[in-house]
Amino acid sequence: MPEGMQGIVADWSSDQRAFKKVPWGKAMMWIFLLSDTFIFTCFLTSYMTVRMSTTVPWPNPSEVFALTIAGHHIPLILIAIMTFILISSSGTMAMAVKFGYEKNKKMTAILLVVTALFGATFVGMQAFEWTKLIVEEGVRPWGNPLGAAQFGSSFFMITGFHGFHVSVGVIFLIITAIKVIRGDLDNERPGFLTGRKGKYEIVEIMGLYWHFVDLVWVFIFAFFYLW
Amino acid sequence: MAHTEGQQHPISIYFWIWGLLFVLSAFSYMVDYLHLQGYLRWSLIIIFMLLKAGLIVSIFMHMAWERMALACAILIPTGALLVLIGLMAIEADYTFFTRGIFFGAG
Numbered sequence: 001m002p003e004g005m006q007g008i009v010a011d012w013s014s015d016q017r018a019f020k021k022v023p024w025g026k027a028m029m030w031i032f033l034l035s036d037t038f039i040f041t042c043f044l045t046s047y048m049t050v051r052m053s054t055t056v057p058w059p060n061p062s063e064v065f066a067l068t069i070a071g072h073h074i075p076l077i078l079i080a081i082m083t084f085i086l087i088s089s090s091g092t093m094a095m096a097v098k099f100g101y102e103k104n105k106k107m108t109a110i111l112l113v114v115t116a117l118f119g120a121t122f123v124g125m126q127a128f129e130w131t132k133l134i135v136e137e138g139v140r141p142w143g144n145p146l147g148a149a150q151f152g153s154s155f156f157m158i159t160g161f162h163g164f165h166v167s168v169g170v171i172f173l174i175i176t177a178i179k180v181i182r183g184d185l186d187n188e189r190p191g192f193l194t195g196r197k198g199k200y201e202i203v204e205i206m207g208l209y210w211h212f213v214d215l216v217w218v219f220i221f222a223f224f225y226l227w
Numbered sequence: 228m229a230h231t232e233g234q235q236h237p238i239s240i241y242f243w244i245w246g247l248l249f250v251l252s253a254f255s256y257m258v259d260y261l262h263l264q265g266y267l268r269w270s271l272i273i274i275f276m277l278l279k280a281g282l283i284v285s286i287f288m289h290m291a292w293e294r295m296a297l298a299c300a301i302l303i304p305t306g307a308l309l310v311l312i313g314l315m316a317i318e319a320d321y322t323f324f325t326r327g328i329f330f331g332a333g
Contacts, residue, residue: 019297030301041308045315052319055326062259080256087252091245094287098241101233204234204289211287215280222276226259227269 023201026208033212036165040216043158044223050150059146061225064137065129079225082125083217086166089118090214093207100180100203108203109180115210116173119166126163130156158220165213176206234289244286251279 002010019027051058062075069077096111133139133155141156143149179185184198191198255275258268285291290298 019300020294022293022297027297030297034301034304037305038308041305041311045308045312048312049315049319049322052316053322053326055323055330076256076259080252083252083256084249087245087248090248090283090287091241094241094244095238097234098236098238101235201233208288211283214287215283218276218279218283221255222272226255226272 023199023205025196025205026201029205029208033208036212036216040158040161040219043154043161044219047150047154047158047224050154051148054148054150056148058148059144059151061227064133064146065225076225078125078129079221082122082129083221085118085122085125086214086217089115089122090211092118093210097204097207100185100200103186103200105180105183105186108200109177112173112177112180112203112206116170116177119170119173119210123163123166123170126159126166130159155224158224162213162216162220165216169210169213172206173210176203234292236289236292240286244282247282248279251275251282255279 001007022030065077065079066073066075067077068074092111092115096108096115099107099111138145139152139155141153144152179189179191179198180203183189184191185200185202186198188197188199190196252275255272258271258275263271290301
């Protein structure tokens with residue numbers, strides 16, 4: 001048995017496998033998502049802490065995020081539409097994974113592009129929401145005219161970090177779609193970053209990340225917008 | 228490889244879950260639209276949220292079909308977060324209480 005540094009490498013990489021029937025990359029994506037869960041929970045927990053401890057009334061999200069459409073004042077409508085868009089993108093992503101394992105190149109690519117378009121629409125609507133809040137309502141991370149100052153800092157931190165995740169997801173969806181269209185996954189062409197052989201399991205790994213982004217939105221929608 | 232490690236399920240299940248998520252999201256939105264308040268509002272928000280989260284993780288992310296070892300490795304550590312939330316809730320309550328005394332006394 002090798003000793004020293006060689007020994008460490010040998011011991012940790014020896015012929016053991018904890019997560020059976022799961023490709024290596026998929027297990028790693030799950031572990032990354034677990035760490036991301038901790039990050040988002042830290043944000044949501046700090047939001048809970050500041051909202052519970054402030055003595056100033058919290059702005060009513062139902063009113064703050066209301067829109068007047070065709071003369072009708074509808075509460076929280078923008079956020080509701082964003083929620084449906086993100087859920088739809090999760091639906092198309094799940095089906096892209098299914099067609100990927102069937103090696104149906106055309107359908108996988110189409111569904112990945114549709115998912116990316118939904119994601120981009122979501123980010124666009126979020127940009128509209130931020131602009132409205134900053135320019136029209138005067139909400140800032142350090143204060144706002146509507147109530148507790150912590151509203152702005154929690155809002156920009158939580159939705160900003162989530163929007164960043166969606167944006168990164170859109171970029172990787174496009175990269176995955178290009179790989180599918182180019183036939184990288186059929187020809188096992190090595191990836192540009194890791195050099196690992198192209199396989200259809202990368203579509204499922206991409207899907208895990210994308211569904212996670214949708215999952216985080218479920219919690220943000222419940223605790224920030226509805227509570 | 229794809230046969231032993233890939234996840235193959237009929238497409239109908241994805242349409243079903245998609246539809247269910249739409250219905251549950253509509254219900255969540257109705258909680259706000261109908262101006263439900265108090266414990267009814269909070270419990271409905273949490274019920275719909277957990278149902279949606281469960282459907283996404285178990286079906287869309289295929290956790291329902293993974294081996295127990297993976298499911299436990301990913302799901303059990305999140306229990307630590309419940310402890311964090313509990314501790315922070317107590318802390319926030321205490322801060323609110325002391326602020327009440329401080330600002331109340333002027």
